[in-house]
Amino acid sequence: MGALDSVKVAIARRRLLANRIPKDSLYPLETWMAIKAVMTAKSERELKGIIGKKDQTDITRKDFDEYQLFRFREQIRYVKKNTPYYEEKLKDLIPENIRTLDDLNEVPFTLPSDLAEAPFSFMAVSRTKLAREFTTTGTTGKRKVIGYTTGDLIAKVDIISSALRSVGMSGDDVLHIMFPAVDAWDPSIMLAGACRVAGYGSSTCSSPDIKEQMEIMKKNGSTHIIGLPSFIYRVTALMGNEIDLKKLGIRKIISTSEPLSESMREKLQNAWGCNVLDVWGMTEFGLACAIECDKRKGLHTDEANLLFEVIDPDTGKRVPDGKMGELVVTALTAEATPLIRYRTRDIAAMISPPCSCGSKFNRKLVKPCGRMDLQFKVGMGYKIFPLLFDEAVFENKDVIDYQVNITKEGFKDVLTFELESKDQSDGVRDSVIAAVSKIMEIDDGIKEDLIEIPRVIFKEIGSMAYSAKAKKIVDLRENFDS
Numbered sequence: 260m261g262a263l264d265s266v267k268v269a270i271a272r273r274r275l276l277a278n279r280i281p282k283d284s285l286y287p288l289e290t291w292m293a294i295k296a297v298m299t300a301k302s303e304r305e306l307k308g309i310i311g312k313k314d315q316t317d318i319t320r321k322d323f324d325e326y327q328l329f330r331f332r333e334q335i336r337y338v339k340k341n342t343p344y345y346e347e348k349l350k351d352l353i354p355e356n357i358r359t360l361d362d363l364n365e366v367p368f369t370l371p372s373d374l375a376e377a378p379f380s381f382m383a384v385s386r387t388k389l390a391r392e393f394t395t396t397g398t399t400g401k402r403k404v405i406g407y408t409t410g411d412l413i414a415k416v417d418i419i420s421s422a423l424r425s426v427g428m429s430g431d432d433v434l435h436i437m438f439p440a441v442d443a444w445d446p447s448i449m450l451a452g453a454c455r456v457a458g459y460g461s462s463t464c465s466s467p468d469i470k471e472q473m474e475i476m477k478k479n480g481s482t483h484i485i486g487l488p489s490f491i492y493r494v495t496a497l498m499g500n501e502i503d504l505k506k507l508g509i510r511k512i513i514s515t516s517e518p519l520s521e522s523m524r525e526k527l528q529n530a531w532g533c534n535v536l537d538v539w540g541m542t543e544f545g546l547a548c549a550i551e552c553d554k555r556k557g558l559h560t561d562e563a564n565l566l567f568e569v570i571d572p573d574t575g576k577r578v579p580d581g582k583m584g585e586l587v588v589t590a591l592t593a594e595a596t597p598l599i600r601y602r603t604r605d606i607a608a609m610i611s612p613p614c615s616c617g618s619k620f621n622r623k624l625v626k627p628c629g630r631m632d633l634q635f636k637v638g639m640g641y642k643i644f645p646l647l648f649d650e651a652v653f654e655n656k657d658v659i660d661y662q663v664n665i666t667k668e669g670f671k672d673v674l675t676f677e678l679e680s681k682d683q684s685d686g687v688r689d690s691v692i693a694a695v696s697k698i699m700e701i702d703d704g705i706k707e708d709l710i711e712i713p714r715v716i717f718k719e720i721g722s723m724a725y726s727a728k729a730k731k732i733v734d735l736r737e738n739f740d741s
């Protein structure tokens with residue numbers, strides 16, 4: 260670590276509220292949120308006038324709602340002043356009028372397509388002020404761009420550090436960070452940074468070589484693991500026969516960035532002899548947004564930085580906790596890309612507090628169980644969704660409908676297109692394969708040898724009318740949730 264780096268770590272440490280969580284906290288992640296509310300009330304007169312001078316242990320759900328509403332009003336003022344998109348969209352909205360959660364119904368939504376259409380009209384700071392910029396995958400030509408300032412990154416480090424405390428990490432523990440691919444937005448960097456600032460050890464290995472992963476884990480005395488469940492599963496399946504994984508002394512495994520099925524969770528827990536906890540996040544909100552506690556009944560959400568709502572997707576109205584609907588998220592503190600009432604297209608529900616882990620006011624998230632646009636990951640994590648294929652497949656006028664089945668052969672994903680087509684000739688087959696292979700996500704996967712050349716099977720017209728309408732992509736891979 261260079262001298263400048265040490266100074267940066269020292270500064271970040273001081274700004275971090277995670278380091279102020281008392282040792283006897285029952286659920287550190289919630290305590291961290293309470294500290295955030297109390298600190299805000301100390302410096303902001305408006306909030307102090309509402310919740311008074313409370314101690315962090317006295318913060319109730321009602322106080323926290325007030326903290327969130329205060330942050331929401333502040334954020335509305337901020338985005339109206341600093342972003343072209345919201346200056347126009349929210350010109351008639353008076354932030355002072357938002358006093359209750361029901362008042363949120365009056366605030367218009369932001370759609371993912373709005374963000375994809377004009378990402379820079381959402382940026383509240385100049386691009387030179389960005390510490391990092393991330394471009395998501397998407398349909399041809401339209402990619403969402405999300406910016407992060409240094410302040411945004413520190414806020415993330417803070418929540419990750421608090422979450423690691425909640426997972427049970429302390430001074431001598433070492434987190435093994437296991438992501439077998441280096442993405443444009445490498446989660447390893449944030450995780451290693453969070454460990455450093457929080458004072459924990461970490462070891463990172465991005466090699467897909469399983470033996471290498473094991474060696475690094477052992478050499479560093481890792482006590483916790485975080486990574487993609489499909490990869491941790493591979494390690495488990497291939498090493499489980501050679502050594503007793505329980506003897507490695509791993510105390511917790513955190514699964515992130517991919518769906519974790521219950522059967523996979525059970526297999527991992529049995530093999531390693533520890534709990535496996537699930538995480539949920541979105542790039543639009545800096546990834547780490549919610550994490551399970553040991554009770555594993557829903558994911559504790561980062562309510563200090565994010566406001567979670569669930570709406571009826573047809574009426575757009577808020578629904579009470581416990582009811583399923585579309586998840587809508589507002590970034591309460593984001594500086595670079597502050598999104599207001601962003602419709603995630605995820606189907607989810609919120610769970611009212613308390614939780615049997617000891618948390619008193621934090622609302623939990625029922626992990627999104629399906630996306631409205633049904634995304635799946637193939638190759639090294641590229642997201643695919645029906646819209647991506649619609650254009651390519653329907654380019655051919657003879658095609659009536661289609662369904663994509665994803666299977667796995669060895670380590671490769673196989674996409675098989677079942678086509679209802681008027682013309683069932685080799686010409687149609689070849690043109691559909693060519694069109695689909697040209698999609699960036701598929702093309703890259705084929706070049707990297709992670710996806711097979713797509714296949715086509717013709718179906719009789721009318722034979723797939725029922726299933727295909729409801730579900731265009733069917734994931735038949737064992738390790739993934741459908």
Ligand SMILES: [Zn+2]
Nearest residue numbers: 552614616618
């Ligand atoms: Zn809990």
